[in-house]
Amino acid sequence: MGTCTIKINKEARTVIESAVVKKKFEKTPATPDENINFKFIKSETGKGLSCTRNDFEVEGLFPSISEDPFAEKPLTFNGRNSNKNFVLSNIGITCRKGLKDGLNQDNFFLASRKNLLIAGIFDGHGENGHKIASLARKFVNRFIWEDNDLSQNPIISLQNVFRKTQEEITKKCLKTNVDCSYSGCSATVIIYQNSSFYIANIGNCRAYISKRLQEKLITIPLTNDHNLADPSEKARIQSHSNISCFSLLSTGSDKEKSENIDRQFNLNVTRAFGDTKFMDFGVISEPFISEFKLLGDEYSIVLCSQGAWELVKTSEISKILEENNLENFTNILANLAWSRWIDEYNDLVEDITAIVIPI
Template sequence: MGCTTCSQRGNIIIPSQPIRNNIKYPSKAKLQIKQKDSTGRQIGISSVSFDFTKPFLFSSETLNLPYISHISRCVLPGIDPRGERDKKCQDYCLYISNQKSILLSLFDGHGKEGEKIVSICGKVVEGFFKENIENYSETPEKFLEDLCNSCDANVKKPGNGIDSTNSGSTAVLVLIHNNKIYSASLGDSRAILATEILPNEIPVPKALNHEDTKHLYTTVSGLYPIQLTKDQKPEDPDEYARILKNGGFIKRITDNGKQIGPYRVFDSSGKYPGLAMSRSIGDSSGSTLGVISTPICTSLPITNKEKFIVLASDGVWDVIDNEDVVAFVEGYKNKCLSICEIPLQVESNNTIIAHLLAEEARMRWLKVVTEDDVIIDDISVVIMQFNDTS
């Protein structure tokens, strides 16, 4: 990607490029993956070729709701570039509405039962919204909290055929209701808002994992990325204190004396459950260690200056930062189609905006694969666009 302008972030100059009229993504990849020994020293290179997976979920529609004009969703199943492991898709996302409100939800499963767990969560969301939204009309944050705990209870319900001991899911939910944006999250899936006006009070601090490699596009002037949900990592001071109080331990995995990967939650043995998040649905082995299913909730008033909301799993946030997601969606949403079938060759002018962002994330994963020889994660995206009041 060529450097056309440079923007300064901290002490590092980052090459940024403007949005192009059209952008295309291949259907296949051929990579040279670095082989490394236990010390991280490169000892060789292996060549792999593979086809990209087609969307597992793909939908888009124009809505006739207060404030809302359009919504799209896409889930791209992950890939083992070497083809050695059967990679099941464990992400799921959906949206449901009535004449007054709309609820967006996204789940990112993990463990052997992750696929089943996100499926149950999807069913719980639909039923809970239809049966209870009117009962929580004046307490929407309580609605989101009870919904997350209901998902957790259904996943852990005896006799449901699911062993949630070491399996679970993140959750991120956004509810548009009573002229406000309500958000709730468990784990490290995230929701952000693009708006033309900075709110008086920011809902949560911006996530700290904004490496410079995640920022490629020129920032959009006059459009602010507001993080709506807080990533719940074990090393966060509040989360850390709760887990230690419940007898849990937090550490990184050590390989040949070198710490690798994120901080994780373990029991006193230091072997289980190894969770890289401090709140989740399921994960029964972590429940006694302070890993809870009660979400962190936030709210913002609607000002009619909102442009769009993006919900995504860590398959996006691991490789793209908030600013780049906003720049990408703002630059391409009007170039994408409102409704279409899944295209054979993905371009900005033949698919929906949620699919395009998911493909952008997948392309950035290729650099991670070549350096670290990892599996490409499942990638989930929901994008809701507000009515244009300009």
């Protein structure tokens, strides 16, 4: 994410039929019925996942300083036949370095075992954001598979995993003298299990679902960005007891107040891994979690870092999916996002990462 600037999403927020959204509070209780950061879509029928038949594990390598702009991040495969099985899954991935100073700060992983698929996308920010994103990728993947609640209660598992990941990132940075005071990463993690999938997100990596509707393909955002443009997040940050300097909020329009805070603190996201000094300002690593039942009309899940989605409309994601096969989708999206950044900012392009998973 680097020097990213958060823009308020002006696209209409889509209300999904039969969604029950609980009132938001600051803390996340341990049970779905009380989980204030929890959304559940019910259905009478379920659908299996076509892409979880074979075992594989793939992740992005640690970035190299020699990477050129728009260079593709190399993949690394773990396990026997992992490369072959991944190809058979028809999952598309692209992770490309932006046009900016520094390294590619995006990273990701996907792992499939026994009809269970897990995917994560991480968007780093700050001087050491690439290191935090790489650590988050490593620890989230490890802790999910180690968590005893994974099969029976993925919601509890995701809560445990995000908490442990933040703890381990802090310990690792302290041990290796990596400053994570003002460096961190956003994250969106998805677990597919049986006919359900679970999404946990912090910051501004996004997840979308594409569905068939009367022979048309529509794409629906599944996550909300955590930043000062979100009224509940802004209120939570403002109310944080350790912030005496939020007198900035007392004057000016809402837009001016958010911009002042952003300039003063570089507070681009209000939930993230790392960012240990920003915890004094109310930044937390606790995720919002959603559960969705597959109805049978779903086509794919799309995960994007900010570089991929910020200048691309949701309707354009649908159009690219409709007109191209899934293997080509991520590269076409990356090319469109790159051209939009060049048109908008001329000499600045954020790192661009996208994953598409067929359902």
